[in-house]
Amino acid sequence: MSFVAEKLRMVEARIRAAALRAGRDPASVRLVAVTKTVPVEFVVEAVGAGAKILGENRVQEALSKMDAMRESGVEWHLIGPLQKNKARLAVGEFSLIHSLESIELAREIDRQAKKKGIVQKALLEINIASEETKHGIRPEDAAGFMKEAAGLENLGIMGIMCVPPIADDPEKSRPYFKEMNRLAAELALEGFEITELSMGMTQDFEVAAEEGATLIRVGTAIFGARN
Numbered sequence: 001m002s003f004v005a006e007k008l009r010m011v012e013a014r015i016r017a018a019a020l021r022a023g024r025d026p027a028s029v030r031l032v033a034v035t036k037t038v039p040v041e042f043v044v045e046a047v048g049a050g051a052k053i054l055g056e057n058r059v060q061e062a063l064s065k066m067d068a069m070r071e072s073g074v075e076w077h078l079i080g081p082l083q084k085n086k087a088r089l090a091v092g093e094f095s096l097i098h099s100l101e102s103i104e105l106a107r108e109i110d111r112q113a114k115k116k117g118i119v120q121k122a123l124l125e126i127n128i129a130s131e132e133t134k135h136g137i138r139p140e141d142a143a144g145f146m147k148e149a150a151g152l153e154n155l156g157i158m159g160i161m162c163v164p165p166i167a168d169d170p171e172k173s174r175p176y177f178k179e180m181n182r183l184a185a186e187l188a189l190e191g192f193e194i195t196e197l198s199m200g201m202t203q204d205f206e207v208a209a210e211e212g213a214t215l216i217r218v219g220t221a222i223f224g225a226r227n
Helices: 003-021 040-047 059-068 084-090 103-116 139-149 170-189 204-208
Strands: 028-033 052-056 075-078 096-100 121-126 154-162 197-200 215-218
Touching: 003 028, 003 040, 003 204, 028 139, 040 052, 040 059, 052 059, 059 075, 059 084, 075 121, 084 103, 096 103, 096 154, 103 121, 103 139, 121 139, 139 154, 139 170, 154 170, 170 197, 197 215, 204 215
Parallel strands: 028 052, 028 215, 052 075, 075 096, 096 121, 121 154, 154 197
Antiparallel strands: none
């Protein structure tokens, strides 16, 4: 078994165990293998070992890997920030865009999706700790954003995403994940379609699985430290 295959299976086992600890169906938590800066040959290994969703931070890097793996049948997610001028390249190529952070970007994605005759799925990025250096909108503005975006027929907002403050202890992420789960439930009660909760990375993905994540974004624990 290759290094990548072994690490992938270890991560999947840890997600399953965390879900079971929380009384959740492990199948309700899906792994996004983050392939930022990872050579194509290692990405191919991960797919061969069972990775079904691949996450990329940059549109151009993702497109080059997509070209090399058109027959793989994997699902691609954009998990990094998306600039408005790159929306035309991203729309239709990614099954899900995790980083919707402004109404202007929402309108541009909708415009580009309309041109292509599709509905582009996306997640609203929440700046859960109100950090000045982070992208996303404030939790208290989420419902207003969803109402404003509701009229965009070619944009489908499927849920919410966050990146909590970096911490040395995974437990420090738990309050933020709890707050995200609460926010997701609140938005669902208001009638918005909330089927996805994207949170958790290499340092805290088990806590995220315990606190309701449906999509977990892991790179380093599968592919090793990046250059």
